[in-house]
Amino acid sequence: MDTLASLADGFAVALTWQNLFLALIGCFLGTIIGALPGLGPSNGVAILIPLAFTLGLPATPALILLTSVYYGAMYGGRISSILLNIPGDEPALMTTLDGHPMAKAGKAGEALAISGLASFVGAFFATWGLVFLAPQLVKVALLFGPAEYFALFVLAFATLGGIASRNQAKAALAAVLGLGIATIGVDGQTGVPRFSFGEVHLYDGIDFLVAIVGLFALSEVFIFLEHRAGSGAGDKAVKVGRIVPPWKMVRETIPAMGRSTIFGFIAGVLPGAGASLGSFISYTFEKRISDRNGTFGKGDPRGVAAPEAGNNSAAGGALVPMLALGVPGSGTTAVLLAMLLALNITPGPLLFQQNPDVVWGLIAALFIGNIMLLAMNLPLVSLFVRVLLIPTRYLMPAVAMISFVGIYGISGSTFDLVVMVIFGVMGWVLRKLDVPLVPIILGVLLGDQMEKNLRRAMTIHDGDWTMLFNSWLAIGLWTFAIVGFVLPLIVGRYFRPKIADEPIAEGADPD
């Protein structure tokens, strides 16, 4: 019952007026970010990190703010899926399948309410999963030495490339591109500059926040410029109708929510899978077991509940490896990892021992945020619907400018701004070529740690390579990594989401 005691302490941390206020702001902003097409959890959080950082918020409040945004965006994505048939972000893609037909049948309000409820169920139970699973994982992680950590990082890249992308070669290329960017700057161990071409600005390396905001947020602006989506969503009439679902409908969807929560959580915990896969698996599975009359795809409430419970539950699950091991399982958790690193906190087992207030305060804030989100999303949903009416021609310039403000705020360096623009263009080109961006971010974030652990292992064993495979734990991780990378190549055709094979808008926001 240690865990529950820690959780109680966490609530003591989270229940201050400041933190509650930040959670409220975060949930509100997050829902808006999720609802707006073109802005999803990862680029939304990416834009807000530099801001939270420059405002000088301490670790716990900053994390509470950003994870509330993360959870909120997962809630918000469904709004435009249901009303406009445009997924607000990638995980909400599956919600369009039954959500929009419901809206067309005049049941938009019910669809929104059911999906809001499903989001709550998914996120709430996933947070409980996080409470109990993360400390167990920490116990395992304490056995890790440098060699095991190195293997773990390889595992993260391998499963990310294997499961979550369409082309393994491109995922591998993206990962090493990120790792390569991370090697720029003065080498931490010997103090020699690497790949800096005599440019003083590069001695410190490239700030990962610059890379993240450029790749995620600015590239989105370029995508919009390319298609000139000027008219935006505002032209279509949006009618919500009643927002209280009949009790019968709720009862019908409860089993679907339960099953999807479990699937979503598992998908979230697995490194590299993330919320998009969570919602996909949940929907397909639910369709297979309960679609007896062929109502799925024509506006079945269970088809709305399943993917929403799945993606919100996966969002909670993805926090498990991020907090316990320091290895994120999805794009957005990679961005949250960036937040932690920017605050000088290294996630992993030591975080649970040294800064339990941060971890448990965060988890408590997730519970609070969830309840706020439920409260906000049922009655206030028509307010968020109105936000959808902002045309992208006004929205996107604001997004670009806020990105600039955030990055400028960190360093006050115009050099960083130029680097960010370069990353933005690079992100656009890579998206056109269908190269996933998440491995790049992960590479930039983990490169330093990965190299450090490799070299530490080599120093301990005096340069003996075979020592990387010296323990059963390490061998297990390596095997898992190889299987995770190679297996999808073989069975991928049957297993991988078919819909995910057709990129929406050049691989829009990754979970």
Added chain:
Amino acid sequence: MSDRIFGVFGFLLAAFYMWQATQIELSFISDPFGPKAFPFMIGTVLAISSVIIVLKPDTEPEWPTFSRLFEIGMATAVMVAYALFLKEYGFVACTAVAASYLSWRLGSHPVAAFTAGVMIAVGIYVIFHLVLGLSLARGPWGF
């Protein structure tokens, strides 16, 4: 074809990266692994995956027409110019110009775009500088 070009580019990048890695000067303190080995591993994987991409390209992406490419090029130029002029003319003026430009190119009427640009600039200035106390670039007029 795009993928093949991209693969070749990746391979050249790998070659350049490895060559640069050989140029890293070693210092007198060193560990058995040294600062060069990890970059070599990265370069190798980069080269291998580039070759695979050249050999097994995906279907051709839909490239925009030349005019759209020009649009993106211009937007990039405006953003770089924004970064370079930021310290000289201050946050509000630069942001208003850049945001107006982007809004105009995204399809707003010029007058509406200008209004939107000014409102975005002033709005950000008020929220982030006056309310939240973030330091923004100061121009000759003090804002």
